């Protein structure tokens with residue numbers, strides 16, 4: 001099967017992150033974004049791909065900050081209320097019945113009930129043909145303790161990160177599963193030693 005344009009989200013499960021921003025006028029906004037990726041380790045830079053007509057993009061241009069909220073499957077019900085077009089003067093927390101969560105390093109609030117909050121300041125904007133790449137500097141990443149395993153990993157069974165695959169009928173929601181197998185970073189190196197071993201504690 002050859003995947004044509006617009007059908008290509010079908011083969012690669014994508015995260016559904018909720019981007020919260022605040023306009024210069026103080027109106028809070030939320031939008032789901034799936035085109036999101038870290039820019040290499042140590043995950044202090046993150047990239048969002050945005051279409052031009054997004055209040056999210058306008059707010060980030062104005063205020064130079066945003067929160068990436070990572071949420072579990074209960075947020076499935078919040079995708080459409082936050083993705084549906086609404087005018088910039090509409091507070092989308094109220095629209096989606098979500099509660100703002102004060103951020104520590106920026107003014108834009110996060111969303112209560114997410115399992116992690118990545119506070120970001122704008123590190124750069126790259127405008128392409130029909131898209132804009134937003135680069136965010138992660139100023140703080142907090143994960144709710146209840147979603148962590150005793151050794152500090154994300155507990156996938158508890159967090160159930162919201163993801164999706166695209167298909168002919170729209171978005172199909174899914175999550176990530178633990179395969180109960182790990183490799184050390186050092187295993188990638190001939191001497192078996194992770195050159196960054198000292199930085200994790």
Ligand SMILES: Cc1cc2nc3c(=O)[nH]c(=O)nc-3n(C[C@H](O)[C@H](O)[C@H](O)COP(=O)(O)O)c2cc1C
Nearest residue numbers: 031032033034035049050051054055056083084085
């Ligand atoms: C699951 C999902 C993922 C989405 N991912 C993106 C994305 O990565 N980039 C984008 O520009 N729009 C994306 N959208 C569309 C925006 O969420 C939608 O246009 C929203 O209304 C934008 O809100 P805003 O104008 O308040 O920013 C996505 C929508 C859904 C439902």
